[in-house]
Structure formats: C-alpha cells, structure tokens
Amino acid sequence: MLTLFLLLPVAGALIAIALPAAREGEAKVIALAFTGLNFALAVVMYVVFDRGVEGYQFVERFEWIHGAGFTVQYVVGVDGLSAPLIVLLGLLSMVSVLVSWKIDVKPKHYFAWLLILESAVAGVFLSLDLIQFFLFWELELLPMFFLISQWGSGRRVYSAMKFLIYTLAGSALMLVGFLVIGFGAKTFDIEALTKTPPQETIVPLAIVFWAIMLAFLVKLPVFPLHTWLPDAHTDAPTAVSVMLAGVLLKMGGYGILRIVLPLMPNEAHDFSKVLATIAGFSVVWGAVITLRQTDLKRLVAYSSVSHMGYVLLGVSALGPVGLSGAALQMFTHGCITGLLFVMVGMIYDRTHTREIAKLRGLMHHMPLIGTVFIVAGLASLGLPAMSGFVAELTVFLGSIEAHPAATMAAVFGVVLSAGYILWTVERILHGPKTHDFHDLTDAKQWWEITAMAVLVVAIIGTGIWPAVLTDTVRLGIEPIAKIVEAAS
C-alpha cells in the first residue's frame, strides 16, 4: 500500500510526460487524478491505521544491496509520527495541483515535476533505512530546482541555486553521519538502529550528531540557517511555495524525531540547551523580521521561520509532551502556511502584486478570499478552535520545565504573531474601497474553492477535534520518548 503511495505519482508523471504536445493541457487533469487518488489512499491508510499497537505498520521490505557486513534495503512503513505527515503530503499535493490550474507554460513538464516531488517527499517520510532516506532526501531537490528555476519569478535561478546548494551542503554532512553510524552498527535499518543505538563509532557521536542535525536544521529552517527560505519562497510559483512550506520543511523536523533523537539520545541531552536557545531565538527573530516585510510572500516565509522554531523547542524539551507538540506543530503549520500561500497566490493572480503597500481594501472586492485569508491568519496566530493553538500549547507545556527562558521567548512570539498578522490584514484587506481594484473578481472557480475548503476544514477540524491527530501522534512519540528519557 505504501509502495503504491510512493509510485502512483511517478506513474502519473510518466503519463503526463507521454502526452502528445497538442494535448498537454490535459496534464493537470492527470495530475489531479493521481494526487487525488493518492490523497484518498493516505486517508484510507490513516483510517485503517491500528491505534492499538506501537511500531511500524504496513511495512514492505526487500533487500537491495547486500554488501560485506551490511545491507542496504528498501523498507517502507508508517507509525504515529509519519502517518499524519503522509496525509498532509497527500492533501497538499492535491492542493498544489489545484492552485496550478492555470499554468500554461510547459504544463506537462510542470505537473510531472510536481508529481515527482510528491513521490520524493513520500519517500523521505516512509523510508526506514538510512541510505534509502538519504536518496529520497536528495531526489526531492531535483523537481524543486526545476520548478523554481523554470516556473518561478524574479531572481528565480539565484533562488533555486541557493536552495539547492544550501540543502546539498547540509545533506553531504548528513550522508557522512549516516555512513559512520551505519558502518559502525553494521546496519542502516532505522528500526534496528533504534532498538540498539550505536555506541562506538569511528568519529565521536557528538560530531555525527551535529553533522546530521545541521542538515535537518537547514531544512527546518532555524536561525541562522534560514536565509535560503525567503528567497526560495518569493521566487517560487504558488504551488511550490505550498509544498515547500507545507511538507518540505517538515522533512527537517521529521528527521530529527525519527533519526537524531532515537539514535543519539545522549547527545540530544548534551545539547538540548543549545537547541532550545536556537529555537527560542529563532521564534522571536523570525517574528520581528516578519513585522518588517513588505512583500506578502516574504512575510509568510519569515513567519514560517518563527513557527518552525516551535518545532525545535518542542524537540529540545526531550519529553513526551514537547515531542508531541513538535509533531503536531509540523502538521498544523503545513496546513496553515499552505493555506496562507494559497491565499497570497490568489491575491497575486488578481492584483499582480505582492507588495503590501500597493494593496488595500481588498475585502470589498473579494470577500471570500479576504475571509479565508483572515481565517488562515487567525490560525497562524494560534487562535483556539484552530489547529495551531493546541500544537503551540503542547510545545509550551512540554518545554516550560526544561527550558523556561526559551519558552517565555516562544510565548512572546505568539504576541508578535498577532501583531504581524493583524497589521497585514488591516493594510491589505481593510480600509476604504479603492478604484484600483474595482474590476477584480472573488474566488469563483471550483479549483480555487476546493483548495481553500479542504485546508479550512483540516485546520478547523483538527482544532475542534484534536483527538483525530493526538491519538495517532501519541503512538508515534511514545517509543521515541522512552528512548530519550531512558538516556537522561
């Protein structure tokens, strides 16, 4: 089932590419069909997922490279940590196709890359082998690079390049770390490594810890490794921003929870203060800079830096509640920021500008877009009854004892987020009617309505009924928390 999830988008991409030039406009239909099917598959998986047992489910495996003393295998599986992320991936991939409905430059290549991207990210979330994880991690760069550099805007080549090199630099270190661990323990199997974490390695584990951690911190991203993110977002097409903020950043947090903590719990304890400090600082730094942004996309991008700081804060607390908070925050940030980027894209499509100073009074002309923008904004500032609140609160509850100062900084970030969100709403949506925008239309197309609706439902649904997430997340966090707590 999981292999099917992994391969369906590839199949879709192949079909799209095979379309004759005259019918390349149909690529979007194929993309929607395949991402829709994949989303349905993810939901089925999530429903069938057995919440009575810990450990991986739907595991599929075969040996791939059988070397002397080690094996590289293909093995996929989900647990409570990855299952919500798979649903999120399915959801946002479908949304990405919907918001790309009007792409007419080389559409079959565009949608093919988008589908490949879904497969690559799915591979990261599903892989239970370090080498396989690494391969998918690298594979994701390819579609991202082409999507940004070919279908982007502004300094797209610069931004795509920056994204590529930054991630590559991080993943080079990660691969080194993986190899050290793998050869030391004679296996790359994550499940096996989790059961018996490596004790003796040829390089001190502290160095391995940071080698791997750095790659994940770049991806997350946190201060001071974040500057690739605003550039990549600003110049990427809407759908790519949605995928980037919605699921790609989660690869960083996921990697920390799945690989770093269970494999190197002692080092995690040694450096937890450092991580918490980075996290608290990142939250405030990101939020303060967000306040100063003049471009809507950069604004949302910097708010992501701030919000992903919560993930790291939850991780650094090293307790079950904090770790759960981190996992929840990943899911919720994916939905919320995904929706914010969708809304910014819709505004840009109509007004052809993302400059806040040029936008005003949009609520009069596009009440639906305005309303959904406000909903997304309120969710982003952590309003209760929406998914962000429970996630942030869980992080704070988990981290207050271990890192009181960083937690206070992070809670202050909540105040700042109210500032930048509501100030933005005031500037672009409120105010008198202006003549500049009188001929603009509200969101009326079915693909726009669907893209907004599914995300709003996800945000409010999980906000009002968090158990739909928490019961699953708890299963995934429990074994990790046990390992980490045993090491303290």
Place this chain on the structure above:
Amino acid sequence: MLFPEIPEAAVWAIYFAPVASFVTIVAFLRTRPLLAGRVTIAAVFVAWLLALWALDTVSGHDGEAVGFAPHHWFTLFEFEVDLGIRLDGLSAMMLFVVTSISLLVQIYSTGYMAGDGGYARFFAFMSLFTAAMLGLVMSSSLLQLFVHWELVGLTSYLLIGFWFHKPSAAAAAKKAFIVTRFGDFGFMLAVVLIWSKTQTFDIFEINEAVHALPRAVVAGFVLGLLSGAAGKSAQFPLHFWLPDAMEGPTPVSSIVHSATMVAAGVYLLARFFPAVDAAPGGIQMLIAYTGGFTAIFAASMGIVATDIKRVLAYSTISQLGYMVMALGLGGYPAAMFHLFTHAFFKSLLFQGAGSVSHATNTFEMPLMGGLRKHMPITFATFVIGALSLSGVFPLAGFWSKDEILLDAWKHDKFLFAVATVVAFMTALYMFRAIFMTFFGEYRGGAPAEDHGPTHDAHAAPASSPHDTDGHGGLHESPRSMTFPLMMLSIPAVLFGLIAPTGFFGRLMEGAIDPSLRHFEFQIEPVVLVASTVAALGGIAVAAAIYYARMPASSAIRSRLGPLPMVVERLYFVNEFAETGMVRGVLHGFGRGAALVDKYLVDGAVNGAAYATRIAGDILRRAQTGQVQANTSLMMVGVVAAAGTLLALSGGLIDRVSPGLVERLMP
C-alpha cells in the same frame, strides 16, 4: 428552587444556542438579514430562559457547584484535557447577566443596525460573541476558559472592526486584539506554569492545589492572571485599547463594556479568587492598587472627553478599576456585585448614547444639547443609568459601590479615599454629560451627509431608513431601541435592593471554599455618608458648571494651566505605546534585525558561496557556469568524505598502517 434541578444538557444548550444561530446564519442566512436578526434573538432568548433555570437551581444549592462530570477532549501523555461545566453561584450569575444583556442588545440592534449592508454578518458575529462569553464563564477547566477567552478576543476584534472600511475602525480592532494579547502573554504563561506544577487544568483542583504550592509559584500564577485580566478588563497600563473600541457600532459598545469582554478579566480573577487569596500579600496589594489607580486615572479622562461614548468608555475603565481593587482587597462578593449591577446600567447608558446619536448623527456633546424635550424616553432612562452609576440611593449602583467602599474602608484607608474621590468624579462626568447633551439649546448635531469618525450609525455602506424620516427634526428612536432602554432601567433601579438580603453574597461565596466565606451585609455610617456626599457633590458641581455656568468650564480651565491638555491627550499613553514602544522600539529592533539578516547572515552565506565558486573556478580553470561548478564541487566533497569513511570503516587504513586509526582517534 422553583423548578427541578437543571440537567447538564440544558446548561450546554445555553452555550450551543448562540453557536447554532452563528452556524445557521453563516450557512443559510447570509442573504436574509432580517431572519438572521430574529434567529439570533430567538437563540439568545432560549439561552436566557435556560440561564434563569440554572440560576434557580444554583440558588437552591446556596451557590455551591452543581456536580457535572467533565468530558474527555483529548490526551497527550500527561497532557489531558477535559471539557466540562462549572455551574455555581458565580458562573450562574454571569450566565444570567450575559444572556440578559445580550438579549436586549440584540433587540436594540435590530433598530440601530437597520439597513446596514452587513446586517446578517453583524448578527452572526454577535451570536458568536455571546457564545464565546458564555463558554468562558461556564468552563470547568482553565484551558477551556482560555480557549473562550481568546474567542471573545477574536469576536470583539470582528465587531469593533465591523465597519472595516473606516481606517480608524480597522486600526481600533487591531489595537484591541494586540493590546489584550499582550496581556495574554502573561495569562498563557500562567496556564503553562500552573499545569507544569499541578498537571491539571481543572479550576476547582487548581484552587485547592495552590495551598500546597510554593509561594513563588502562586505569585507567578496570579501575576499571570492579573496580566490577562489587565488586558481584557482594560486596567492600567493596558487600558488604552478600550476608548478606541468605540469605533465599533454602538450596540457592540453596549455589550462589550458591560457583560462581555471587559467583564471577562474581572471574572477571571474572581474565578481564581482562592488562588488570589493564597498569593503573597504584595501581589494582592498590586492588584488593589492597579485597580485603584486605574479607577481615578480613567475618571479624570472622563471629565474632559467631549465624545459621549468616550465618557462612558473611561467610566467603564474606571468602574472596572473599582472591581479589580475590590478583588485585591479580598472583597470578592463586592466586586462581583458591582460587575452585576454595572453591566445593566452601563449597557443602558451606551444604548442611550446610541439613541442620541441616532437622532443627532454625532457623538460629540458640544454639538448636542436640549435633547430632553425631543427624546423623553432616552433622556429619562439615561438619567436613571447615570444616577445608578453615580451611586445615588437607592439605585443599584449605590449598593454595589458601597460594598466596595466598605471593603476599602476596612482594609486600606488610602484606597478608600481614592475610591471616594472617584465616586465624586463619576457623578461629575456623568452629569456633565447629561447637562451638555440633554439641557440647554440644541446646537445642531452633525449634518446628515457627514461621514466623520465620530459618527457611526449611518456611516455604513447602505443608508439607514431613518435617514429619510429622521433629519428633518429631532426624533425619539424607534421602539426596538427604546424598549431595551426601558427594560434595562428596571435592573438599574431595583437590582441593588437584593443587597441587604445577603442573597447575592451567599450565592457568590457558594462558589468558593467554606473557609474563605466571610460575607455579611453591613452598613457603615462613615462610608454611607462619604459616598452620598461624593455623589451628590459631583452632581451639584456638574450642575453649577455645565448648567448654571457659575463658574463656566472655560474659566476653570484657564486657571489650571497645561493640566487639562495633558488629560485630554490621555496622559500621552497612546503616544508612548504606539510611537515609542511599537514604532520606536519594536519596529526599530525589527529594522535592525532585518538588516542583520540580509547583510550579515545572508551575506555570510552568499560570501561562502562566492568563495566556493572562485575556488572552483581556479581549480577547474574552466568557466562552465555556476550550476555545474558548484554542484560538482559539492559532489566531489561528498564523495571524498564518504570515501574516507568507507576506507576507515572498511579497515583499509588499518591494513596499511596498523593502529593508525586508534592513535588518531582514541
């Protein structure tokens, strides 16, 4: 008890009735505004009836909690969240107040908002607002309370900014939300702190547990609550959002300033009164003096304001100061009694101000005058509200204010003096408003086409039907508006009379531990005389200056030097907060951070990339374009690093030079 005990489902229905009307309006009635108004009124009416039933049940229990088991919401390890109802004297009283005021405000709104383009949206927000406040007061869990606390903040944001096309309204809404959220910073830390120490959110359990906690923790917790309460209940220094909130439609002011939103802060401190009581004395002093200072500080601004709604706004801040002061002095029943009576007469006064502006098109009192003859019902009810607020015997405000003064007299003579001066000032600014608005000659109001910032009723996109019939001459407001005025006059006059029975005090103290109960109705002649002299004195001075003009206000003003100007500029708090803190400090810091981010952090990144590229160019002596140059360099690095490690672990080096690895890395 007149009725059988209320079942839990019926209490939930108090909350879900307005939730249902919100959902119904959003889903089906967006294009059917009149029906939206009726659905809201019907829903709140049902809630009101059920609230009466709840109150009846609780009074049968002498205010003690009716036991309802909580319901599981979700669990994450030791983070367990239950949702439930805490129905006791305190919450039952609040349910009654909120539903009563809301019901009358909704009726009033059908007249006031008639013809507004956003009529359906207005009632949707109002339903949600009412629901959020009801949810807040009935919560059995601190987290549940916090959730609704934030939702109250959201809905007041939506309602204050209801006419978002006015930049001033949009700014006021944003300000209200952000300033109160600043207070919530402390509140949220309090929530997180208390959970980390007690592992529970149950309000009752927390109130029990505080006695076993270290004093520093209790102090931190109560300080956090105070921070939240100061934001919502507009206590100094977080008071300055409230006057701007007048930008919302007047029915919104009428409900925000009486039973909801601002009442939430005081309710929070009352709900956790056992914790407040267990906090170190210094914290209680801080609470009392915050309240006392706010009371006199805001009253001074009420005396110079020329906008009738702003007079009432400062009055609200000042009266909330009374309540907070009483809570700090241990006078929990007195604080809640004042909240109870104040809700009715303040709602009445705001509706009166709305009615006046409905006729004159303005809230500026210098443009009014002489309205007594044209608007007899508005006039009479407004005077009743003002007398009650001023604390004139035997109206409701007299009884509740006296209980607060009594607590001050018993515990802190200085605060008693402050509170008495505030009572004088209250009577002064209220009757100043009455003489300027209703007496003398009519000074013309504002022209009908005026869309100035002080004028709200008709600034809506669609023009009101009253525009056509109203501006030939002055007129009394329609029945839908005068009916609530008359209804609200009844509690403004009579509700104080329950004080001597001790019923209210017992009801409130039923909600707290028996060891904390010490309310008894008392009469202290000194307090009685002082408050009555203060109230009548204030009225007399107002009459002298603003009716008889002996001396005229301008004469007094010229003798006071720059002081009136400083007060009129609201002691420059707005300038300090907005220009100084937000624009100066926050944005200054933001600007600096953005520069550092761009040139230092990102500069380092680009610098490193540039250096790599130069190195690559030199090494390869070929200009193959940056993509290939950089990626291949990176790949070389990866392969080299991986190769080394492979060699290391494969024992290659070991074979070549035995023991080298161990020597290098012991």
